[in-house]
Amino acid sequence: MGGKAVLPRAAGRLRGLLLVVFTLVLTAGCGYRFSPGGEWIDSGIQAIFVDNIVNSTSEPLVEVYVRGGFEDQFRKSPRFRLASSREAADAVLRGTITSLSTAYVAHDRFDKGTESRAVMALNLSFEERRTGKTLWSVANFTGSESFRVDQANPSATSTNRQAALQKLSSDMAERAFRNLMSGF
Numbered sequence: 622m623g624g625k626a627v628l629p630r631a632a633g634r635l636r637g638l639l640l641v642v643f644t645l646v647l648t649a650g651c652g653y654r655f656s657p658g659g660e661w662i663d664s665g666i667q668a669i670f671v672d673n674i675v676n677s678t679s680e681p682l683v684e685v686y687v688r689g690g691f692e693d694q695f696r697k698s699p700r701f702r703l704a705s706s707r708e709a710a711d712a713v714l715r716g717t718i719t720s721l722s723t724a725y726v727a728h729d730r731f732d733k734g735t736e737s738r739a740v741m742a743l744n745l746s747f748e749e750r751r752t753g754k755t756l757w758s759v760a761n762f763t764g765s766e767s768f769r770v771d772q773a774n775p776s777a778t779s780t781n782r783q784a785a786l787q788k789l790s791s792d793m794a795e796r797a798f799r800n801l802m803s804g805f
Contacts, residue, residue, distance in 0.1 A: 659802040670710035675717040690794030764793040
């Protein structure tokens, strides 16, 4: 009888050990890890200048919103500091707003627009200033933001549109900065 009790205990211990080993193997993974700290970027690159963003659209001020969004991202980063000029920078972020469009996405029962969506596309590059070498770039980087349309109050619609463009610019800068930092 003593032998029968030992066998289930040994099997239970073996199952427990296999479960621990299996868990360790799963959590170890393949070695891939997200690198949001920009470790892939040369540690000598610390001062960043966000160049004027080229605005190829007819929308005024959107380039200011986009540049401000990127400056905020670099300002918040413990990895970098903003340079006061291109000449004082180790690297330069350049960008072009290639398109900006809006279209109604919601209508009332009279088929009048009640919500519109702004869609923006950017081309971006992050370059080492001294050599001009492109460290990271992305083309046709897009984002969108919706805003309320008030047919009876065009001024409110304009205010909503500007707020949406500011949020869109900030959100796109944040997403692009994460991609830059991770090397994607």
